[in-house]
Amino acid sequence: MKAAVRNQSLVVALLVLLLSVSVKSQLTSDFYGTTCPNLLQIVRKEVRNAIKFEMRMAASLLRLHFHDCFVDGCDASILLDGTDAEKSAFANLNSARGFEVLDSVKNAVERACSGVVSCADIIAISARDAVVLSGGPSWKVLLGRRDGKVSNQTTANSALTTPFETVDQLTAKFAAVGLDTTDLVSLSGAHTIGLAKCSSFSHRLFNFSQTGAPDTTLETEMLRDLQSQCPLNGDTEKTVVFDRNSADLFDNHYFKNLVNGKGLLQTDQELFSATTTKSLVQSYSEDINLFFNDFRNSMIKMGNISPLTGSEGEIRKNCRVIN
Ligand code: HEM
Ligand SMILES: *[C@@H]1O[C@H](CO)[C@@H](O)[C@H](O)[C@H]1NC(C)=O
Ligand SMILES: *[C@@H]1O[C@H](CO)[C@@H](O)[C@H](O)[C@H]1NC(C)=O
Numbered sequence: 001m002k003a004a005v006r007n008q009s010l011v012v013a014l015l016v017l018l019l020s021v022s023v024k025s026q027l028t029s030d031f032y033g034t035t036c037p038n039l040l041q042i043v044r045k046e047v048r049n050a051i052k053f054e055m056r057m058a059a060s061l062l063r064l065h066f067h068d069c070f071v072d073g074c075d076a077s078i079l080l081d082g083t084d085a086e087k088s089a090f091a092n093l094n095s096a097r098g099f100e101v102l103d104s105v106k107n108a109v110e111r112a113c114s115g116v117v118s119c120a121d122i123i124a125i126s127a128r129d130a131v132v133l134s135g136g137p138s139w140k141v142l143l144g145r146r147d148g149k150v151s152n153q154t155t156a157n158s159a160l161t162t163p164f165e166t167v168d169q170l171t172a173k174f175a176a177v178g179l180d181t182t183d184l185v186s187l188s189g190a191h192t193i194g195l196a197k198c199s200s201f202s203h204r205l206f207n208f209s210q211t212g213a214p215d216t217t218l219e220t221e222m223l224r225d226l227q228s229q230c231p232l233n234g235d236t237e238k239t240v241v242f243d244r245n246s247a248d249l250f251d252n253h254y255f256k257n258l259v260n261g262k263g264l265l266q267t268d269q270e271l272f273s274a275t276t277t278k279s280l281v282q283s284y285s286e287d288i289n290l291f292f293n294d295f296r297n298s299m300i301k302m303g304n305i306s307p308l309t310g311s312e313g314e315i316r317k318n319c320r321v322i323n
Helices: 003-023 039-053 057-069 099-112 119-133 153-159 167-175 181-192 220-229 253-259 266-270 278-286 288-303
Strands: 195-197 239-241
Touching: 039 057, 039 099, 039 119, 057 099, 057 119, 057 181, 057 288, 099 119, 119 288, 167 181, 167 266, 181 253, 181 266, 181 278, 181 288, 253 266, 253 278, 278 288
Parallel strands: none
Antiparallel strands: 195 239
């Protein structure tokens, strides 16, 4: 091949590559720079108000982003109402919360810039703001997601994690959406804020795995306290804080707790038993900056799970129903 011809085919190949890249557009932090310039201030204000009213809401909003992204990507499918929608999956039913808050964030955004900003982006920004307002790290949220038109309970049941799994099972569910072991451990640090129901961990308290005794990895004093808060035949809907050290503060106490046998969920404590995750738990417990850096990176990765972009999906007017 003559050099000129080779150069020409190289140029053509490059053009084709550039075209295919621009067809599947990437998320960018200034996506609404001209179409909704005050977006971030509007969301921050609404989230701040909601958290002022109820501190737990920070945790609930953060969890919604996780549960949205793990099921068919970050497409606000978790917000859709409907009998067989994601909202009725095991992990969400009577547990996922914050929907009314996202309604008011969306309404405030619509008043300023109508029909422009997706519900999926609103969840992602709200989750970041929830972390920041709880004392955690900040990051630039990448934007440009569009909203999905499908919400499937069955898909959610297989994609979402349960508190009864092994670290290998959790790792597989994270891998299924492109997240690795570091993401699993750093993102689990979200359990430094928020609450869980007795039903999420009470199997550890009396007759764990049919051993006839409580989970031996659970520290004794905390065990006694949880047994009295969640007695046999008691109210399984009662809630208990994840981090008894600093319940509402986003810090690295979650990891310090695990090192001390004070993880609330079986799946939390397992991260300090499994050989694949133990040393990272130890590191995060000793170095809050390492945890914050990894958490920030993992949140951006999680926010990038299969977004709809370009002309895919739609921009919902009401986050609960497709247009
Ligand atoms: C690694 C696997 C995970 C499992 C098995 C798990 C499981 C759970 C369970 C069982 C609850 C309590 C639900 C209830 O009792 O109503 C919970 C709450 C929570 N989860 Fe996770 N989770 C995991 C990962 C994550 C991730 C990756 C995040 C976010 C980045 C997250 C954020 C939260 C938050 C903030 C709460 C408290 C919510 C509230 O108070 O409303 N979790 N999780
Ligand atoms: C939901 O997804 C499952 C498999 O993931 C599929 O079999 C089912 O038909 C879907 N349901 C609806 C209503 O689309
Ligand atoms: C624990 O559970 C197993 C299986 O359900 C049962 O056979 C056993 O008797 C229980 N042990 C105690 C001490 O309750």
